[in-house]
Amino acid sequence: MFGTGLIKGLGVTLKHFVDTFKDDSDSVPSRYEGSKTLGNNRRIIDQPITQDGLLTIQYPEEKRLLPEAFRYIPMLIWDTARNEDRCTACGICAKVCPPQCIWIVRDSDENGKPVTRPSEFYIDAAVCMSCSFCVEFCPFDAIKMNHDYELAVYDRYPQLVYDLAELTVPVEYYAALWPRQYAQEEEKRRQEEAEKAAQEAAKAKAAEAKAAAKAAAPAPERAPQDAEALKKKAQERAAAAKSKAVSSADGDSEDDAAARREALKKKAQERAAARSGDTNGDPAPAEAPVAQAAEAGSAEAAEVDPAQARRDELKRKAQEKAKQRKSESED
Numbered sequence: 001m002f003g004t005g006l007i008k009g010l011g012v013t014l015k016h017f018v019d020t021f022k023d024d025s026d027s028v029p030s031r032y033e034g035s036k037t038l039g040n041n042r043r044i045i046d047q048p049i050t051q052d053g054l055l056t057i058q059y060p061e062e063k064r065l066l067p068e069a070f071r072y073i074p075m076l077i078w079d080t081a082r083n084e085d086r087c088t089a090c091g092i093c094a095k096v097c098p099p100q101c102i103w104i105v106r107d108s109d110e111n112g113k114p115v116t117r118p119s120e121f122y123i124d125a126a127v128c129m130s131c132s133f134c135v136e137f138c139p140f141d142a143i144k145m146n147h148d149y150e151l152a153v154y155d156r157y158p159q160l161v162y163d164l165a166e167l168t169v170p171v172e173y174y175a176a177l178w179p180r181q182y183a184q185e186e187e188k189r190r191q192e193e194a195e196k197a198a199q200e201a202a203k204a205k206a207a208e209a210k211a212a213a214k215a216a217a218p219a220p221e222r223a224p225q226d227a228e229a230l231k232k233k234a235q236e237r238a239a240a241a242k243s244k245a246v247s248s249a250d251g252d253s254e255d256d257a258a259a260r261r262e263a264l265k266k267k268a269q270e271r272a273a274a275r276s277g278d279t280n281g282d283p284a285p286a287e288a289p290v291a292q293a294a295e296a297g298s299a300e301a302a303e304v305d306p307a308q309a310r311r312d313e314l315k316r317k318a319q320e321k322a323k324q325r326k327s328e329s330e331d
């Protein structure tokens with residue numbers, strides 16, 4: 001019949017309306033089951049994901065218990081066991097930040113040398129997009145995401161720009177907000193420290209064993225004939241290396257000698273051409289160096305090797321030819 005669907009829909013709405021008043025009449029309404037009472041009508045409501053329907057939370061008296069993975073503004077971790085900041089001012093978080101809302105200034109000692117801790121650390125909460133890239137890329141677990149979302153202020157600047165003192169929290173605060181993640185990180189850190197200690201212990205043990213073995217083993221003693229044999233072998237190797245070096249220096253191939261002769265000939269021709277190009281010069285004095293070179297070559301011929309003698313002879317012939325060509329050109 002026409003209108004039955006409308007009537008059924010109104011019946012469902014009426015049922016929910018009645019159930020709501022019935023739930024409010026109970027001593028502990030269903031929306032308050034498992035909640036934590038803080039007094040003064042304030043409570044923290046833990047709404048399970050299995051609960052049906054939606055409920056209205058009377059904020060700010062009533063607040064919902066946030067899940068562990070909730071993230072809002074970053075916070076810096078203070079390691080209470082070591083009494084120091086985990087942050088080393090490496091600047092990785094500032095580099096990977098998409099909106100570029102992080103500024104870091106590294107601290108320095110009394111001598112002006114940089115040290116691994118921040119002197120200034122700023123985050124602009126008005127620009128931060130809560131992406132947690134800074135947390136994922138931090139190699140020291142020094143920055144984490146906070147659950148504090150009540151950051152309303154009247155002035156954006158400077159109240160929404162948080163400094164180092166406002167961002168720093170003890171590690172116990174982080175462990176309370178992120179219990180599972182903190183436990184996993186601590187377990188991983190303990191394993192790494194245990195592996196490092198085991199490696200160092202094994203290295204020290206190996207060094208001690210090596211030193212003990214070296215101290216216990218007697219020094220090897222060689223017989224006199226063995227020492228003489230080793231000395232003779234070393235002398236033979238030295239003599240062979242020396243003869244090889246001498247043969248490589250004196251035993252040049254014919255191709256190398258021919259190449260040197262051609263180079264000397266070309267050089268002599270260039271010098272002769274340079275002399276002939278000087279029209280104001282006197283050709284007579286040029287004969288003296290040639291004669292002197294020839295006399296010196298003849299005097300030292302007995303002392304030089306054959307290759308040097310061949311080079312000197314070619315040089316002399318080249319100079320004579322250059323002199324002859326020059327005289328013909330003048331005639």
